Amino acid sequence: QVQLVESGGGLVKPGGSLRLSCAASGFTFSDYYMSWTRQAPGKGLEWVSYISNSGRTTYYADSVKGRFTISRDNAKNSLYLQMNSLRAEDTAVYYCASFRYYGSGSYGPSHYWGQGTLVTVSS
Amino acid sequence: DIVMTQSPDSLAVSLGERATINCKSSQSVLYSSNNNNYLAWYQQKPGQPPKLLIYWASTRESGVPDRFTGSGSGTDFTLTISSLQAEDVAVYYCQQYFTTPPWTFGQGTKVEIK
Numbered sequence: 001q002v003q004l005v006e007s008g009g010g011l012v013k014p015g016g017s018l019r020l021s022c023a024a025s026g027f028t029f030s031d032y033y034m035s036w037t038r039q040a041p042g043k044g045l046e047w048v049s050y051i052s053n054s055g056r057t058t059y060y061a062d063s064v065k066g067r068f069t070i071s072r073d074n075a076k077n078s079l080y081l082q083m084n085s086l087r088a089e090d091t092a093v094y095y096c097a098s099f100r101y102y103g104s105g106s107y108g109p110s111h112y113w114g115q116g117t118l119v120t121v122s123s
Numbered sequence: 124d125i126v127m128t129q130s131p132d133s134l135a136v137s138l139g140e141r142a143t144i145n146c147k148s149s150q151s152v153l154y155s156s157n158n159n160n161y162l163a164w165y166q167q168k169p170g171q172p173p174k175l176l177i178y179w180a181s182t183r184e185s186g187v188p189d190r191f192t193g194s195g196s197g198t199d200f201t202l203t204i205s206s207l208q209a210e211d212v213a214v215y216y217c218q219q220y221f222t223t224p225p226w227t228f229g230q231g232t233k234v235e236i237k
Contacts, residue, residue, distance in 0.1 A: 109163040109178035
C-alpha cells in the first residue's frame, strides 16, 4: 500500500536550518509529482511547494520563496525540503503528498498524504 | 492567487441530519478544455493528516461513504453530508488545484454533533 513517511522535524532557533525528508513506498515514486503542505498549530492548511516527477520544475509559496528548497531523489524514493532562515511563523506540521500531472497545466488532487512532521521555531 | 472562502466556519448538526458546507473561489476553477472543476474536499480529524474525500468537485474518492456528495461548478461548490454520523466530526477543507500554484485551501469548516 502507498506510504509516505516524513522525518526531520524538531526544535530550531530563529534563523536556523532544518531538512525534512519524506520516504515513499508502495507506488512508482518517479511517476508522481510531490508537494509539501503545512499546518500551523490550531490553524488551517497552507500549500508550501511542489516538485515535478523529474525534479526539473518547482514552485513555492511566496511565504517561503528564497528560503526553502524542495528536491527529490528518485533512486531513493525520497522527497526533501531544505528550510533555511527559519522564522517563528514557520512553526507547523509539514505534510508531504503525491499527485499526478496530466499535461497542459492539468494537475490532479493529492490522494496520499504522510502523517506529518512537526517543526518548531523558537528561541 | 485564487482565494477560497468557506461557509460557515463551524456548524453543529444532529446525528442523522444533513450537513452542508459551501466553498467559493475568487475565480473560476473550471478548465474549459476538459470541463473539469479543479476542486477537492478534504476531511481532517484531530492529529491526523487530511484525507481526500472528493475531487474534480464531485468524484468521490475510493472508499468514501456515499453520504458524502460534492457539487457545484465554476466558483461555487458544496459538500453535503446527507446523514451525519459520529465519525464525521472533523474539519473539512476545500482546495483548488487549478493550473499553476499556489494551490489554496479554504479556511476550514468544523463539523460537530448538536
